[in-house]
Amino acid sequence: MAQAKTDDTSSKRAPERHKRGLIDATLDLISEIGIPDTTVSLIIERAGVSRGMIHLHFGSKDKLLIAAIRAFCEDYDAVLERVLEDVEQNPVERVMALIRADLGEALLNERSARIWHAFRGVANPSPDLKRYCGTRDGRARDVMKDAFVTLARQDHAQDGDMLVRDATFGTLALLEGMYVDYLSNTQSFSRRDAERIIRRFIAGLFPDHF
């Protein structure tokens, strides 16, 4: 058996590296000039590869786009996962850590916010893309819901189900709204303000904990 398939940087034949290069170039261009203007010629120029590579590795430009958003979402999830590993079990801290991570520069920056919006904008007509865009699914939602369930039980809250649902759904909606506002108003956007507002929302539902 030959040595591992991982691409050493010196090799001129490195399909995985080239695939990743094409995906990164695509994401960069989308964040800079938008999806409609992101052409095959610009992508290959940015990635520094030849014209046939997209067809060779992805089959078509559309499939490259799908691979790009998939990779983008996987990176996003990976960052969240890493945050959740490091944080303690206290549900209040877990929720706030999630929010802080979502609002931090690693996840909420101009590039990523633009990419999110660009994909959202074209996702509806295309089910292949829509699959990757849900807010309601995914780790973040589950972790948050679990934390709120714990708190609702501690409080012996009546109608705890609705409380948990409202808290989870509302927090995610607030985070979504913050992303939109970040893009509309990047320079005056305040991560501190955003975090405080979300905290105030949760504090209204769980006054004893936040």
Add this chain to the structure above:
Amino acid sequence: MAQAKTDDTSSKRAPERHKRGLIDATLDLISEIGIPDTTVSLIIERAGVSRGMIHLHFGSKDKLLIAAIRAFCEDYDAVLERVLEDVEQNPVERVMALIRADLGEALLNERSARIWHAFRGVANPSPDLKRYCGTRDGRARDVMKDAFVTLARQDHAQDGDMLVRDATFGTLALLEGMYVDYLSNTQSFSRRDAERIIRRFIAGLFPDHF
């Protein structure tokens, strides 16, 4: 002086009617197949006019796009304005009327949500479009802020400025988030739940009024 310039439907020469027809066709197509696939050929076919009309009336396809989003936003604002005229002066009722209007079928439906997202997605690279997309400007924000100012004064709240800012900003962010969620999950989206969640957020900040 001849009769009014308003287009009677029988006339074959009706520039204003044709302009509006092109704009409506453009918005329809954007909501159905997205901006990248909305071509000149499809627009004129949908509008039932000839190929040269876009160049004649708007100068180019790009300018038609800008005119379309402008018209879309004006319609949106007009609906809000009409709601605000009918509602009483009580600040609590004004805020809730605004929220209810924003979540109502007239403003939040599949077509409009898709159009919003499509334009948001391409707006960042294009300042001409970005101008029309802000959440933080506009009537809705001002009306909401005024209402919260009134309430904060009644409560003699300390740090009322921050309270008002957080309430305004947070409510708008929640509404934005609801729009995103509506699109991601149209069939299971509940306007009632959305309204209740936003109300709970505001109630946390103004417990004596909501």
Add this chain to the structure above:
DNA sequence: ATACATAATGGACGCACGTCCATTAGTGAC
């Protein structure tokens, strides 16, 4: 009636797009 102004037409044009494939270059096996 006639002339004038302009709304509207639709085909032609050049260009840039995404796709594809015959060819070349690089890599590991024998």
Add this chain to the structure above:
DNA sequence: GTCACTAATGGACGTGCGTCCATTATGTAT
């Protein structure tokens, strides 16, 4: 060193785009 295999190249191809303009149709003023 040779062979076999596959990654990578880059130009050619056809398609469909947006733009434009010479022409026609329509309504208005004289």
